[in-house]
Amino acid sequence: MRSHSITRSTAETDIEVSVQLDGTGRYDNQTGVGFFDHMLDQLARHSLIDLSVRAKGDLHVDDHHTVEDTGIALGQALAGALGDKRGIVRYGSCLLPMDDALVRCALDLSARPYLIWNVDMPTAKIGTFDTELVREFFTALATHGGITLHIDLLHGINSHHIAEATFKSVARALRQAVETDPRKSDAIPSTKGAL
Template structure:
């Protein structure tokens, strides 16, 4: 089983994350930010990656440290669970529709982290979550996981739908990319011989 547990304790947050890349999409999420929990539940359910997240952050200040550090811990756990990346498909992409919204997500588990973000929100908050933190979450996750990640909302009006389609798109693209390719299960998917 490709699993990993990451703990991260700072003066701002105390986090424990466990992932199972070969799971069924089971989740137990508690970050103290309801809408954020909902998005991470979507990530687990649609990627089929089991995800346990327990975050205690300095929410009396704001949500920034909680969201950022949770992204880092999840990204680190995914990277650790991937090991040397032998046998993975490496690439994944998804068109993620949600009612009037359509988001395109493409990623490469390349070891070269990057985020291209073409998504905007017209509200400052969704539930109690600051919408400016969504880009920061995806950026921090991509950096920690070593993933090149492109997210573009092709069209959409409802801010909830826009956020959710981005997380579901990431989930579906990640599911493809981390899967073992039975035709190359013993090979690292790079002509360099490493990722």
């Protein structure tokens, strides 16, 4: 079973994240930030990675620390579940439409964190959620998960649709990348012999 749990406690947040890579997309996410919970649910459902998040943050300040620290913990949990990455496909991509939004994601579970973010949200808020936090989440996820992550918005006029298409596109790409390659299930997917 490729699974891992992380507990992260700071003066700003207390986060517990558990992932099961070979899951069915079950989720139980409670961060205190409703829209963010909805996005995490999409990430789990469309990646087929079982995901549980419990977060208590300084929401009286704003949502920033909770969202960013959840990204950190989730990245660490994914990296822990992947271990030495033996047998994984490693790469994944997805071109995902959601109504007006069209988002492209390509990623590499390379242990070389890098985020290319070409997504402009047309509004500063989705309800009470700051749209700039979508980028903060993916920056933290890529950095602490060791993921090279490219996300491009090709079209979109509705911030909710853009954000949701972004999470779903990353989820579908992750689903591909974490799969076991049946032709090379015993090999590290790199000519270097390590990732």
